[in-house]
Amino acid sequence: MGLINFCTQCGSEIKQEIPQGDDRERDVCSKCGFIHYFNPRLVVGTIPIWEDRILLVRRAIEPCYGKWTLPAGYLENGESVLDGALRETREEAHARIENLKSFALFNMTQINQIYYMFYGQLSDTDFKAGSESLEVKLVREKDIPWDDIAFKVIRITLERFFEDRSKGSFDYHMEDIFFERSIKYRS
Amino acid sequence: MGLINFCTQCGSEIKQEIPQGDDRERDVCSKCGFIHYFNPRLVVGTIPIWEDRILLVRRAIEPCYGKWTLPAGYLENGESVLDGALRETREEAHARIENLKSFALFNMTQINQIYYMFYGQLSDTDFKAGSESLEVKLVREKDIPWDDIAFKVIRITLERFFEDRSKGSFDYHMEDIFFERSIKYRS
Numbered sequence: 463m464g465l466i467n468f469c470t471q472c473g474s475e476i477k478q479e480i481p482q483g484d485d486r487e488r489d490v491c492s493k494c495g496f497i498h499y500f501n502p503r504l505v506v507g508t509i510p511i512w513e514d515r516i517l518l519v520r521r522a523i524e525p526c527y528g529k530w531t532l533p534a535g536y537l538e539n540g541e542s543v544l545d546g547a548l549r550e551t552r553e554e555a556h557a558r559i560e561n562l563k564s565f566a567l568f569n570m571t572q573i574n575q576i577y578y579m580f581y582g583q584l585s586d587t588d589f590k591a592g593s594e595s596l597e598v599k600l601v602r603e604k605d606i607p608w609d610d611i612a613f614k615v616i617r618i619t620l621e622r623f624f625e626d627r628s629k630g631s632f633d634y635h636m637e638d639i640f641f642e643r644s645i646k647y648r649s
Numbered sequence: 650m651g652l653i654n655f656c657t658q659c660g661s662e663i664k665q666e667i668p669q670g671d672d673r674e675r676d677v678c679s680k681c682g683f684i685h686y687f688n689p690r691l692v693v694g695t696i697p698i699w700e701d702r703i704l705l706v707r708r709a710i711e712p713c714y715g716k717w718t719l720p721a722g723y724l725e726n727g728e729s730v731l732d733g734a735l736r737e738t739r740e741e742a743h744a745r746i747e748n749l750k751s752f753a754l755f756n757m758t759q760i761n762q763i764y765y766m767f768y769g770q771l772s773d774t775d776f777k778a779g780s781e782s783l784e785v786k787l788v789r790e791k792d793i794p795w796d797d798i799a800f801k802v803i804r805i806t807l808e809r810f811f812e813d814r815s816k817g818s819f820d821y822h823m824e825d826i827f828f829e830r831s832i833k834y835r836s
Binding site: 465466467468469470471472473474475483486498499500501502503504536537538539540541542543544564567569571574576593594634636638 | 652653654655656657658659660661662670673685686687688689690691723724725726727728729730731751754756758761763780781821823825
């Protein structure tokens, strides 16, 4: 079972085969022979900090409509991971952040996503909900809505952040995150 | 000018348009409306270390046939960045490495690639050229063939590594790398 049905170059049907010199099945055009490669996508995001609070965003879109998350989204072609993270923070929370540092890389191999999270200081508190957000607010650790966090990767990001903050030093984390039930995904 | 000609789902022609709620042109199917997203690809690799030497690989494929590089290649679906880096090291140099640490992330926005490099200790010296390599060897800093390194990103990786080693501590680096002339690329 391939990921696509038709060739992106000539529109003919796709077959699955192992190209010469390769070691796994690819989606290959039955007519022109073009080989289609699909690779994990990078999701980039931030933990925006203001004094003892961090900025959370309430989702206005599915999946997880109404749940809380951090600003994050797919890295676009032509962007650095830092620029992508800043853009997502601007789009989802109209927020500007400074002095960004790498915080964590999470491998989510079941859905072919790699999350790359930064933390940084908000430049000001002049933020507001973007078009994909219902609400944006600054939250203290004791007020984090743990039962209403949108995604496991965001919950773990927040846990690691508060763990590091409580010990007074921030590490760079790398972890694999798995779902209990595997999720169907088309790349 | 889009990246593809035909829809991967139904095989109809592609048009470029900005989908509702989006802010940039995508390759959208003129018939079924399927939106095709293209994102940067991750390249993962390693600096394999043996005492005061590191392992270099001489390329048996284009581009840069005959030039020297480090084991590295595209991250595959279903892989963590660490597993991908270990696989590339095994495939290109039949080498096993241990105790890997994150070394650098390089943004190459002109070609929509993100390089993620580790360093680690070779488990043994029982390595040999893989099918995409002409030759594999351990090299001291003074013997690095600087004029015959395959890619700018690999040259910079090596420079940062030896700089860090000479000061006795390894940082985690993040840099943007640009080519002098822009390179055409189809994602």
